[in-house]
Amino acid sequence: MHRSSKSLARLTAVIYLHSVRTWRYKYSFINSSINTMLWITIFLLGVIMFVPSRELPVVAPQVFWGITVWNIITYTVVYISGWTTWFLVSMGLVEEHILHGLDLPALLAGRLVTVLAESAIAVPLVYFVLRGVAGPMKLVDSVGLLFYGLATAEAMALGYALILATLALRLSIPGPMLDITNFILFVIGGIAAPVARLPAPLRVVAILTPYSHAAEIVRYAATRTMPYLGLLAEVLISGALAIAMPAAAYIFYRFVEKHYLRRYGVRGVGRM
Amino acid sequence: MPSSFFDVVAAEFYAYTRFYKNNRAMMIAAFIWPYLMVLILLGLGYLFGSLSQYAVRMGVRNPVFFIVSASTVAMSSTFIVDEVANYTLYNRWNGTLSYILLTPMRLPKQLLAASIPSTLISPAISVTSALPVALYFEGLRGAAIIAALYAVIVLGMIPLAGLSVLIAGLVLTVREETNIANSITPFLLLVSGVFYPVAILPKALQLIAIAVPVKYVVDIARAIASTGTFSHEVFLAIYALTFMAFTYNALVAPLLGAIEEKVKRYAPF
Amino acid sequence: MPGAIEAYGLVKRYVTWKRKGLLRRRKRSVEALRGVSFSTQWGEVFGLLGPNGAGKTTTVKILSTLLLPDEGSARVAGYDVVDEAVLVRDSIGVVLSVERGFFWKLTGRENLRYFGMLRGLRGKELEERVSRVLRLVGLEELGAADKLYEEYSLGMKARLALARALLHDPRVLILDEPTLGLDPVSARRIRELVVRLAHEEKRAVLITTHNMFEAEMICDRVAIIDEGVIKAIGSPRELKAKIAHSVPIIIRFRGDKSPEIAEKALRAGLEVLGLSVKPIEEGYVARILVRSGEDEEALSRAIEILARLGFSIRSVEVSRPSLEDVFVALTSRKSEA
Ligand SMILES: Nc1ncnc2c1ncn2[C@@H]1O[C@H](COP(=O)(O)OP(=O)(O)O)[C@@H](O)[C@H]1O
Ligand SMILES: [Mg+2]
Numbered sequence A: 001m002h003r004s005s006k007s008l009a010r011l012t013a014v015i016y017l018h019s020v021r022t023w024r025y026k027y028s029f030i031n032s033s034i035n036t037m038l039w040i041t042i043f044l045l046g047v048i049m050f051v052p053s054r055e056l057p058v059v060a061p062q063v064f065w066g067i068t069v070w071n072i073i074t075y076t077v078v079y080i081s082g083w084t085t086w087f088l089v090s091m092g093l094v095e096e097h098i099l100h101g102l103d104l105p106a107l108l109a110g111r112l113v114t115v116l117a118e119s120a121i122a123v124p125l126v127y128f129v130l131r132g133v134a135g136p137m138k139l140v141d142s143v144g145l146l147f148y149g150l151a152t153a154e155a156m157a158l159g160y161a162l163i164l165a166t167l168a169l170r171l172s173i174p175g176p177m178l179d180i181t182n183f184i185l186f187v188i189g190g191i192a193a194p195v196a197r198l199p200a201p202l203r204v205v206a207i208l209t210p211y212s213h214a215a216e217i218v219r220y221a222a223t224r225t226m227p228y229l230g231l232l233a234e235v236l237i238s239g240a241l242a243i244a245m246p247a248a249a250y251i252f253y254r255f256v257e258k259h260y261l262r263r264y265g266v267r268g269v270g271r272m
Numbered sequence B: 001m002p003s004s005f006f007d008v009v010a011a012e013f014y015a016y017t018r019f020y021k022n023n024r025a026m027m028i029a030a031f032i033w034p035y036l037m038v039l040i041l042l043g044l045g046y047l048f049g050s051l052s053q054y055a056v057r058m059g060v061r062n063p064v065f066f067i068v069s070a071s072t073v074a075m076s077s078t079f080i081v082d083e084v085a086n087y088t089l090y091n092r093w094n095g096t097l098s099y100i101l102l103t104p105m106r107l108p109k110q111l112l113a114a115s116i117p118s119t120l121i122s123p124a125i126s127v128t129s130a131l132p133v134a135l136y137f138e139g140l141r142g143a144a145i146i147a148a149l150y151a152v153i154v155l156g157m158i159p160l161a162g163l164s165v166l167i168a169g170l171v172l173t174v175r176e177e178t179n180i181a182n183s184i185t186p187f188l189l190l191v192s193g194v195f196y197p198v199a200i201l202p203k204a205l206q207l208i209a210i211a212v213p214v215k216y217v218v219d220i221a222r223a224i225a226s227t228g229t230f231s232h233e234v235f236l237a238i239y240a241l242t243f244m245a246f247t248y249n250a251l252v253a254p255l256l257g258a259i260e261e262k263v264k265r266y267a268p269f
Numbered sequence C: 001m002p003g004a005i006e007a008y009g010l011v012k013r014y015v016t017w018k019r020k021g022l023l024r025r026r027k028r029s030v031e032a033l034r035g036v037s038f039s040t041q042w043g044e045v046f047g048l049l050g051p052n053g054a055g056k057t058t059t060v061k062i063l064s065t066l067l068l069p070d071e072g073s074a075r076v077a078g079y080d081v082v083d084e085a086v087l088v089r090d091s092i093g094v095v096l097s098v099e100r101g102f103f104w105k106l107t108g109r110e111n112l113r114y115f116g117m118l119r120g121l122r123g124k125e126l127e128e129r130v131s132r133v134l135r136l137v138g139l140e141e142l143g144a145a146d147k148l149y150e151e152y153s154l155g156m157k158a159r160l161a162l163a164r165a166l167l168h169d170p171r172v173l174i175l176d177e178p179t180l181g182l183d184p185v186s187a188r189r190i191r192e193l194v195v196r197l198a199h200e201e202k203r204a205v206l207i208t209t210h211n212m213f214e215a216e217m218i219c220d221r222v223a224i225i226d227e228g229v230i231k232a233i234g235s236p237r238e239l240k241a242k243i244a245h246s247v248p249i250i251i252r253f254r255g256d257k258s259p260e261i262a263e264k265a266l267r268a269g270l271e272v273l274g275l276s277v278k279p280i281e282e283g284y285v286a287r288i289l290v291r292s293g294e295d296e297e298a299l300s301r302a303i304e305i306l307a308r309l310g311f312s313i314r315s316v317e318v319s320r321p322s323l324e325d326v327f328v329a330l331t332s333r334k335s336e337a
Helices: A003-024 A026-048 A053-088 A093-099 A104-109 A112-134 A143-168 A175-188 A200-208 A210-223 A231-264 B005-022 B024-048 B051-058 B063-076 B079-094 B097-102 B107-138 B140-174 B184-192 B203-210 B213-227 B232-266 C056-063 C085-091 C108-118 C123-136 C154-166 C184-199 C212-218 C236-242 C259-269 C295-308 C323-330
Strands: C005-020 C024-040 C045-049 C071-076 C092-095 C172-176 C204-209 C221-226 C229-234 C246-254 C274-279 C284-291 C312-318
Touching: A003 A026, A003 A104, A003 A112, A003 C108, A026 A053, A026 A112, A026 B024, A026 B184, A053 A093, A053 A104, A053 A112, A053 A143, A053 A175, A053 A210, A053 B024, A093 A104, A093 A231, A104 A143, A104 A231, A143 A210, A143 A231, A175 A200, A175 B024, A210 A231, B005 B024, B005 B107, B024 B051, B024 B063, B024 B107, B051 B063, B063 B107, B063 B140, B063 B213, B079 B097, B079 B107, B079 B140, B079 B184, B107 B140, B107 B232, B140 B213, B140 B232, B184 B203, B184 B213, B213 B232, C005 C056, C024 C056, C024 C071, C024 C221, C024 C229, C045 C056, C045 C184, C045 C212, C056 C071, C056 C172, C056 C204, C085 C092, C092 C154, C108 C123, C108 C154, C123 C154, C154 C172, C154 C184, C172 C184, C184 C204, C184 C212, C204 C212, C212 C323, C221 C236, C221 C323, C229 C236, C229 C323, C236 C323, C246 C295, C246 C323, C259 C274, C259 C284, C259 C295, C274 C323, C284 C295, C284 C323, C295 C312
Parallel strands: C045 C204, C045 C221, C092 C172, C172 C204
Antiparallel strands: C005 C024, C005 C071, C221 C229, C246 C284, C246 C312, C274 C284
């Protein structure tokens, strides 16, 4: 069999698998979209209590896109790393995939099918809520840049998620710990709010947070809010991170597979 | 050997405390969670607006303490609804559900008994995590406020007991990966207005809120966290909760038998 | 043609950590394999027999490239399991577990389709292969091919696992306890298929089991492994010949005392070649292997010993050596009852 046609067959397999699973678990992910949307709304309404009424039209689109980027990142991480720990390992599927010649990162990346389906439901719902509270708003200025920003954010999240998933093959990482870093970075890491709005010391944190660079591009594409580091710099940094993070994750996985999985065996993890 | 309601409660109490003992990370997470909520709200509020604006709109004198206590309410006032379903799901994944169903007790009673310990312990952990803030701002009175908050949260969950079992039954019959009804809890919180006045919600949601027990928990929490006294509104809210505790559970009771039968017919183990 | 499976001096140590207090852990090393060598032929069903924890699964995982050996080497279908892992994976069909390893919310057919695609199969060829293996293992006739995996009985799950192992038409099959816990019908179907695949289609089959009856029935040759060491290799008949000079005495008894006490007393009071005491439905069964010619005396002594301990004898039988007796004679470990 030719290598390329084999890769194509594998790609088809992964997309097939995740599409069927997403459909069969539809209630779960529809519920989860609604759940997310409701929690976001609760906080959104809380935050709006802080904002003077006249500033709402400017703040609302920024808040919306901050939440959208966060939603994509969070679900990528939760769906991919959580699935590895609780499902793949305990169902004996890690070894089956190694036997069938599919690298685990490729299988896991297929979970993006589910992530995107969930965001496709949750994000519009959040928009409607926000519009109900803040009135109509202009959401997009440059479609191309918006797409670029979202795609690079997704790629970075994928890399991070794959690293956590790989760790989860050997260690038991408590899921809630992931949530904690994730919420903290949302607020202080330049995802929720423009980096320029942060107090000076936090700007350093934000610049060190990979996602902030993608979020800055998204905000620029939506509301022409100039990125703190300038647009060109952010485009370059985001692009580099979007390639580097998944690549690093893949190399890390290969290392773990060779030096841990094939040496000590795949471990069942944690309670559950 | 026939096991009583209290045997099951005791057994679950043991299992639950062991779980935390062997899972320190979970314990730490339970303490940190309310602060994460505070961080998000205060952090974003500060970045996009101002604290004084919030204090004025909410009519509270200490917005930080208010947000801390509101977060514990948000964390735990609907805990029972998810807990009963999650307990059921967890045991199904674990393969222990069939053994649990073998205990000689009706399913609804069984599920409720099993979730009582966590329903009491988990909010206790949440409110305890707010204690340092309460002591800092309000001194000893703060501790009394926290204790009252805990009592109100637990009282507020009693009307939801029947509903919790209904949802657990539903989750069992649908056979999916996760609790497919867990968006009910944020909905209850949303209409109850933990962090904002219910008045900003659409009229329809405000009407629904009247029938939601959590709203009264939030009202009481807001009153005691912002004034530290028991006004007559507080007593009214307590009456409302007591009334709901009886009527809601009485309304749901006839459905429980049907759910039990359906669960056993689907045999989802 | 190269040998089907060749293992030379395989050694495997697992590292485990024992918790000591909050943070301290102590490293411990478990020697799962201590120099395992054997080879199997094309067209033969080769059985790896051993009690729980003997090292069967570890051997299977090394041969199927999932684990790296610490020492020694192995070739499967002519390829080295360490250096040519990808080629090995293309040549083998593996059953690792009869109850896991599939997606719950996919039907049997969809699961196979997915794993087939991962092997590079596509289109009409894929559909044909999937249907063929579903028929072969009898899932089609059970009407289970298009049921969700989560609705499968254990027997169906095991059949699906075997179907997947056959999907890409591998020349070597490596099956780890493929009949564990199955109903008789499913177990028989799998055994028949395994024998046919080896004898008629000239594939090589390595099957592990701790069921002696099964091994005697389907294996052309067996290796007995215990505590990571191969104790004997040969056809069931050859192995039985090794203990031809001995006779198994089978005593069923019951009582309140623990079976360990019975076992100890029997070992002390008799000159045994092998001994196992296992719990059965009512009470226990002792399998005592003694030299032929000494069986009558040994029998009365054994009854006396058990009676003195307060056990009551339910039945007594002097039998002919079976593979089980070879096993009892070779596995040094005390019974795990
Ligand atoms: N991943 C692992 N980590 C540590 N010890 C293991 C691991 N897998 C197996 N062992 C140990 O290695 C020994 C052999 O196990 P295994 O090969 O599974 O035996 P079998 O399949 O014959 O029952 C046992 O003592 C078992 O406890
Ligand atoms: Mg085994």
